[in-house]
Amino acid sequence: MIATKNTTIERDDVLLEVRHLKKFFPVRRGVLRRLVGHVRAVDDVTFDVRAGETLALVGESGCGKTTTARCVLRAIAPNSGQILFRTEAGQVVDVAAMARHSLRPLRREMQMIFQDPFSSLNPRMTLLDIVGEPLIVNGIGSRSERIDRVAELLRLVGLRPEYMRRFPHAFSGGQRQRIGIARALALHPRLLVADEPVSALDVSVQAQILNLMLDLQERLGLTYLFVAHDLSVVKHISDRVAVMYVGQMVELTEAPRLFATPKHPYTEALLASIPDPDPRRRPGRGGSDGASPDGSSGERPRRAVLSGEVANPAAPPSGCYFHPRCPYVVDLCRNMAPSWNEIRPGHWVRCHRSEELKLRGVETPVGVN
């Protein structure tokens, strides 16, 4: 940990700066609930979010992406580290160090969009109550002003204001997600944390919500911290992407660069695992000849698939956490943990061999689709 805790953000365009964030959950066993270890859910994570951008946190289940997002909102308190946030008034505050009661004014500036639009809306409340609740909690406006604001918010997310007396059950998944977004926008937040906002939606509805989020970002100048596991969605919506593995960030850079030229072997493996919605690019099918393969004729060659499983965050491996699964592992990786290096301006990687490895990305072909 850095000795001096300075609470200034150097770059003017940065809205949120997270430094050396750690969140460990205790593991207790037996009748006496004896402490037997810690799940290192977030283990020394450092990144920043620039005003008006979308930063995506990606990784597999248990990698700590949701815990990181929840720490940023102080929904849970981190064990250590700094979460510096530039408020609307221009002050820089450390969210991690603030007392709970002094967080409320800050909550207006940071809001959350949840994953499951079925469990995140109270079925006994009308849309007016749901979307208007943040206003009531913060004592904003009279009842009639509140109704006007709710109507405005519903219109903003593409719902008819007449719906405000209805209950959530009358709406489909996509419409409910719009309601959740309207609620998140009620207090004019500047940072929206969206935790898997489209993964519970049907494919045909996902695009509507992604378009809405892009549109709102442009109109309201919003900043998104976007937590997701679907890399196609992430590529579509993000300016920059941070890849997490077992509680650590392993790579962070601009989205086009990350997808085209990944510098961490785990990023490469993630990209290779995405099923491609184009049968012509199917692994082992050369050319664009669309002849139907006739079933069982011989072995089909396959893409390189990552073997093994995600490491246990309560007992991570020695050295680099990824080394047991890494195809490029050398002795150094087993013995020494790599540090978080900026290999070129704005491109951070945690890998000993990132400079020498030639890793494969995803090409964005010209003239296709």
Add this chain to the structure above:
Amino acid sequence: MDQAPPFLSVRDLKTYFYPDEGIVRAVDGVTFDIRRGATLGIVGESGCGKSVTARSILRIVESPGRIVGGSIVLRQDITRPDPDVQAALDGRAEIDLTQVSPEGREMRSVRGAVVSLVFQEPMSSFSPVHTVGNQIIEAIRLHRNVSKREARDRAIELLRRVGIPRAEQRVDEYTFQLSGGLRQRAMIAMALSCDPLLLIADEPTTALDVTTQAQILDLLQELQDQNGMAIMLITHNLGVIAEMADDVAVMYLGRVVEQGPVDDIFHAPKHPYTRALLESIPSIHSVPRVKLPTITGSIPHPYNRPKGCPFHPRCVSYMRGVCERDIPALSTIGRQQVSCYLYENTSVAAAGE
């Protein structure tokens, strides 16, 4: 295109549910074929009836649902006879699975031995109080006349084949001791225990992470190459379909709206729903941050099924006075079949594209 008749033919299948509130036409006239050794991908969004179709084939539709029409015909392949199919057919050339008792001898010899099922959530489809091995052994001994010892050896071999490390130890473990990926592998091992001719995989990778998903998909292809079994792969993930399927059936609200070889479906989609669905997904290869084309509206509630073509309220090519009257029949265009009035009269003529 195949000279041999398909091994399983589903024709105009209708499975309705009769809850107190009304009728839900979960599957409403579904027709498709499954060829031996090939993969049929069934794509659709929630409520399209893809899982109920799978359950209808195995006759495990839960009350208040039942099959009210159509047929599911299972045939013996004369060139490659299979003892399990012979047992189920009992000397006949083919059998209509909708006509036999769900608890009867025929159905019991089909399930597991001829057609088996891999569920989406392996945690809820295994028993938590029996070891993985005992559950696989039970399935083997139900269909094969072997000793416990032999069945156990086979169970270990199956676990090894699906890539479970230390299979001889894992066989005595309970499902809660396995990770998500290993559980799904164990589920597949159980489904394969009696060498089925058809493996129905209902969203087999939806609950899994991408790297595990890639492992499971590769495993399925490998097993198919080795055994020549057919796979009916049910998913809403078009990427998975594009990588795995030979043929694709696109379902919407209980009906197949379009079907054909995978390349034709992805590169020359005919039905407005298929087109819109393909355009609306962000691809890893597409240009980021541009507006995605969307399908307006949302999937209707099962009690408010639109009249006529089920897709007409959301369709960009909706023709007033035509689409809302009757359900369009399947027309054949080239190698595809499509259920849409845009193609009613143009059938064979417009085949060349």
